[in-house]
Amino acid sequence: MEKLEELRKKYEEVKAQNLSLNMSRGKPSGEQLELSAGLMDVLNSKSDLKSEDGTDCRNYGVLDGIPECKRLMSEMMEIPEDNMIIYGNSSLNIMYDVISHAYTHGVMGNTPWCRLDKVKFLCVVPGYDRHFAITEHFGFENICVPMLDDGPDMDMVGKLVSEDDSVKGIWCVPKYSNPTGNSYSEEVVYRFANLKPAAKDFRIFWDNAYCIHHLYDDSQDIIPELVTECEKAGNPDMVYKFASTSKVTFPGSGIAVLGASKANIDDIKKSLRFQTIGHDKINQLRHVKYFANVESMHEHMRKHADILRPKFEMVEKILEEELGELKKSGEVSWTNPKGGYFISFNVPEGCAKKVVRMCDEAGVKLTGAGATFPSGKDPKDSNIRIAPSFPPVEELKVATELLCLCTKIAAAEK
Amino acid sequence: MEKLEELRKKYEEVKAQNLSLNMSRGKPSGEQLELSAGLMDVLNSKSDLKSEDGTDCRNYGVLDGIPECKRLMSEMMEIPEDNMIIYGNSSLNIMYDVISHAYTHGVMGNTPWCRLDKVKFLCVVPGYDRHFAITEHFGFENICVPMLDDGPDMDMVGKLVSEDDSVKGIWCVPKYSNPTGNSYSEEVVYRFANLKPAAKDFRIFWDNAYCIHHLYDDSQDIIPELVTECEKAGNPDMVYKFASTSKVTFPGSGIAVLGASKANIDDIKKSLRFQTIGHDKINQLRHVKYFANVESMHEHMRKHADILRPKFEMVEKILEEELGELKKSGEVSWTNPKGGYFISFNVPEGCAKKVVRMCDEAGVKLTGAGATFPSGKDPKDSNIRIAPSFPPVEELKVATELLCLCTKIAAAEK
Numbered sequence: 001m002e003k004l005e006e007l008r009k010k011y012e013e014v015k016a017q018n019l020s021l022n023m024s025r026g027k028p029s030g031e032q033l034e035l036s037a038g039l040m041d042v043l044n045s046k047s048d049l050k051s052e053d054g055t056d057c058r059n060y061g062v063l064d065g066i067p068e069c070k071r072l073m074s075e076m077m078e079i080p081e082d083n084m085i086i087y088g089n090s091s092l093n094i095m096y097d098v099i100s101h102a103y104t105h106g107v108m109g110n111t112p113w114c115r116l117d118k119v120k121f122l123c124v125v126p127g128y129d130r131h132f133a134i135t136e137h138f139g140f141e142n143i144c145v146p147m148l149d150d151g152p153d154m155d156m157v158g159k160l161v162s163e164d165d166s167v168k169g170i171w172c173v174p175k176y177s178n179p180t181g182n183s184y185s186e187e188v189v190y191r192f193a194n195l196k197p198a199a200k201d202f203r204i205f206w207d208n209a210y211c212i213h214h215l216y217d218d219s220q221d222i223i224p225e226l227v228t229e230c231e232k233a234g235n236p237d238m239v240y241k242f243a244s245t246s247k248v249t250f251p252g253s254g255i256a257v258l259g260a261s262k263a264n265i266d267d268i269k270k271s272l273r274f275q276t277i278g279h280d281k282i283n284q285l286r287h288v289k290y291f292a293n294v295e296s297m298h299e300h301m302r303k304h305a306d307i308l309r310p311k312f313e314m315v316e317k318i319l320e321e322e323l324g325e326l327k328k329s330g331e332v333s334w335t336n337p338k339g340g341y342f343i344s345f346n347v348p349e350g351c352a353k354k355v356v357r358m359c360d361e362a363g364v365k366l367t368g369a370g371a372t373f374p375s376g377k378d379p380k381d382s383n384i385r386i387a388p389s390f391p392p393v394e395e396l397k398v399a400t401e402l403l404c405l406c407t408k409i410a411a412a413e414k
Numbered sequence: 415m416e417k418l419e420e421l422r423k424k425y426e427e428v429k430a431q432n433l434s435l436n437m438s439r440g441k442p443s444g445e446q447l448e449l450s451a452g453l454m455d456v457l458n459s460k461s462d463l464k465s466e467d468g469t470d471c472r473n474y475g476v477l478d479g480i481p482e483c484k485r486l487m488s489e490m491m492e493i494p495e496d497n498m499i500i501y502g503n504s505s506l507n508i509m510y511d512v513i514s515h516a517y518t519h520g521v522m523g524n525t526p527w528c529r530l531d532k533v534k535f536l537c538v539v540p541g542y543d544r545h546f547a548i549t550e551h552f553g554f555e556n557i558c559v560p561m562l563d564d565g566p567d568m569d570m571v572g573k574l575v576s577e578d579d580s581v582k583g584i585w586c587v588p589k590y591s592n593p594t595g596n597s598y599s600e601e602v603v604y605r606f607a608n609l610k611p612a613a614k615d616f617r618i619f620w621d622n623a624y625c626i627h628h629l630y631d632d633s634q635d636i637i638p639e640l641v642t643e644c645e646k647a648g649n650p651d652m653v654y655k656f657a658s659t660s661k662v663t664f665p666g667s668g669i670a671v672l673g674a675s676k677a678n679i680d681d682i683k684k685s686l687r688f689q690t691i692g693h694d695k696i697n698q699l700r701h702v703k704y705f706a707n708v709e710s711m712h713e714h715m716r717k718h719a720d721i722l723r724p725k726f727e728m729v730e731k732i733l734e735e736e737l738g739e740l741k742k743s744g745e746v747s748w749t750n751p752k753g754g755y756f757i758s759f760n761v762p763e764g765c766a767k768k769v770v771r772m773c774d775e776a777g778v779k780l781t782g783a784g785a786t787f788p789s790g791k792d793p794k795d796s797n798i799r800i801a802p803s804f805p806p807v808e809e810l811k812v813a814t815e816l817l818c819l820c821t822k823i824a825a826a827e828k
Binding site: 025027028030033036037038039040041043044045047049056057058059060061062088089090092093096097100103104105112114115130133134137138246250251252253271274275276277278279280281282283 | 439441442444447450451452453454455457458459461463470471472473474475476502503504506507510511514517518519526528529544547548551552660664665666667685688689690691692693694695696697
């Protein structure tokens with residue numbers, strides 16, 4: 001290992017380069033967006049803008065989505081069309097609305113959460129900051145549950161959920177999880193389906209954001225479908241499932257979907273019909289014209305993978321080369337995901353904020369340290385989310401090298 | 415006047431024709447939608463999909479709208495760009511969200527409405543059913559305020575608003591009102607701006623749905639701009655203003671806008687940033703490319719008027735021909751709007767449900783009697799909303815003649 005003095009000298013040299021790189025969010029790169037350029041061409045003024053049931057997609061109407069779009073998304077969601085509502089461009093917006101509906105009107109006839117003294121939500125950590133922010137915004141108590149190699153600590157989840165009827169939900173990214181990139185094991189999913197919640201209105205918020213977002217063709221994570229498993233387990237209404245085409249086509253102009261039991265869907269529609277007359281059906285039609293079926297989507301995702309894979313592999317290679325020693329000694333660790341958008345990186349305890357700050361001062365913006373925990377508070381100040389998707393490869397290389405350098409300095413100083 | 419027997423015979427003849435016509439909702443016709451066909455051509459895979467500030471419209475980001483779209487909508491909304499948020503395709507969804515935000519988190523730091531024992535909302539009647547449905551859905555008490563020729567009964571509004579701090583809002587369609595087609599007078603708008611509400615979080619819900627939806631080029635209603643007037647009157651935060659391009663381009667795929675004081679906009683954004691990363695920016699860009707400025711929009715609206723005007727004029731002509739006598743005797747009345755989407759039609763008291771049912775039984779679907787009042791209850795059972803926009807002229811003629819026939823029968827039977 002290099003001497004601290006040398007490392008500091010190197011750091012000053014990098015700083016002098018006045019870098020301005022951003023590795024903070026899980027945004028697809030421009031190159032990835034180009035993959036979906038054709039989405040802009042499938043419809044024009046000469047197109048038939050009627051859906052297959054004769055609905056004029058330009059006009060008002062259709063609360064839950066045009067039939068052909070439900071069919072397409074049903075393949076991606078792995079659940080029947082009747083168990084879905086197609087929304088606008090944002091699955092985050094669906095999650096917010098579902099929570100808001102539970103808060104204002106209650107879940108399937110249960111007491112609205114705004115009438116309860118206490119609502120608790122379980123947050124698998126490290127996890128997705130925007131999930132935790134929603135439940136915090138509604139004043140719920142976010143409770144951390146650690147993410148293990150095969151999914152959340154299910155002993156802890158089972159105990160909390162069954163013993164406390166103020167526990168109303170849990171945030172999950174079951175596949176290529178944000179940020180670890182790990183997927184839940186079959187057993188973990190079955191244990192989810194077989195939870196015995198104390199609260200009748202407990203719901204699993206199953207954000208399958210990376211359902212078809214594999215990095216490798218020959219080595220993919222597969223997880224059981226939870227809406228189906230919950231039904232089998234006699235808990236048909238226990239899950240809300242979310243997904244979107246945000247990282248398939250265009251993040252700002254994709255389509256987002258809610259999946260759940262028929263009873264949940266009917267309950268959500270009870271509020272939804274006051275909220276809107278219908279979402280953008282032309283964009284639904286556009287996606288159907290662009291992807292005939294889920295096979296076309298998989299084919300399309302392989303092209304995304306071809307762009308993303310080298311970035312992930314390069315980050316992992318540099319981490320290995322630069323921090324292999326520290327890894328062996330247990331001071332740092334990172335994940336090697338087979339899909340998704342993130343690598344989870346753990347630096348020595350008490351060093352994450354420092355490392356992120358040092359990177360920032362040298363011109364490389366990372367996701368804020370702590371962001372992967374509720375209220376932005378990582379109790380160990382150790383976890384950093386690496387988001388390799390957006391920067392070009394050369395920039396990513398420079399940024400990762402700097403991250404390693406800062407980690408080495410922080411480790412040495414500690 | 416024909417004898418009741420003759421009228422009944424005519425009715426049976428019409429019934430035998432097995433009509434199937436729909437005059438129930440304010441939907442633009444297919445012909446109107448064709449006016450915006452070019453909207454589908456302004457962007458394709460070769461287009462520059464960056465906004466003028468360099469933002470890639472395909473990717474994540476931009477909570478309140480791209481600058482050029484804010485500029486365009488600012489012209490339509492008649493307020494500065496900083497006083498706006500561009501949303502998705504539905505202004506109804508904005509209204510719901512704003513109410514929901516007030517309910518869950520409170521307006522600008524005031525007590526969330528879900529914590530109050532009682533929330534009251536004023537409903538100008540006859541009015542828009544979807545407005546009243548939102549506040550009813552949240553359990554508020556809807557209080558009727560009559561719509562007079564020049565706008566709501568402002569003596570009543572002023573009294574209710576200033577004396578009762580549980581009155582939190584009022585639903586208004588100030589221009590070419592739904593369903594009367596009347597516009598508020600200057601004086602009424604000034605009185606709105608100068609209200610002295612007992613509740614600090616009282617808001618005027620100003621749904622300017624028909625802001626540029628004139629039927630005549632040489633005779634247009636003009637109303638003062640309320641956000642500006644409220645500011646002048648020292649009540650800058652008292653109004654939320656809504657509009658959309660739903661009846662300018664495509665009802666299902668337009669863009670919707672919230673306008674308000676900077677303080678209100680900041681308050682709404684506090685919730686919005688948890689709700690979504692941003693709305694569909696490609697569709698925003700599409701609208702900007704299609705309409706360079708508000709003049710192009712006005713030009714476009716003249717084409718809508720050319721399609722709508724003959725429909726309104728035909729309905730009014732038939733009403734006059736068939737029901738002129740009943741009008742003179744004060745038994746029926748109707749409005750002659752200069753814009754918007756509806757004609758308000760009053761049949762003799764206690765007859766509206768009967769007339770609508772008779773039309774329905776003869777194959778012509780009208781807006782449900784009572785729909786223009788909260789909870790669908792018209793205390794006089796007199797008001798019927800005529801929506802002439804959707805059916806082709808020939809069908810509209812048949813439907814209107816039937817409506818007149820049923821009205822005559824009901825009047826005679828009474």
